[in-house]
Amino acid sequence: MSSEGIEYVVDENGKRRAVVIDLEEHGELWEDVYDAYLVEQRSTEPTEPLDDLVNRLRAQGKLDGER
Secondary structure, X not given: OEEOOEEEEEOOOOOEEEXXXXXXXXXXXXXXXXXXXXXXXXXXXXXXXXXXHHHHHXXXXXXXXXX
């Protein structure tokens, strides 16, 4: 089963199990899918207020200047 530049891998029951994407044709689509995947994977990570992050980076000498 396939569309132009996208091919589905199906099991013996015809259920889609995987997909093969032509990155030359659909590279931007893949980047969007992968970005959404990363967001989901990181959704449970702890967060930090921006001001705290800026202050910590300045204290470590990794950030200079005004915000």
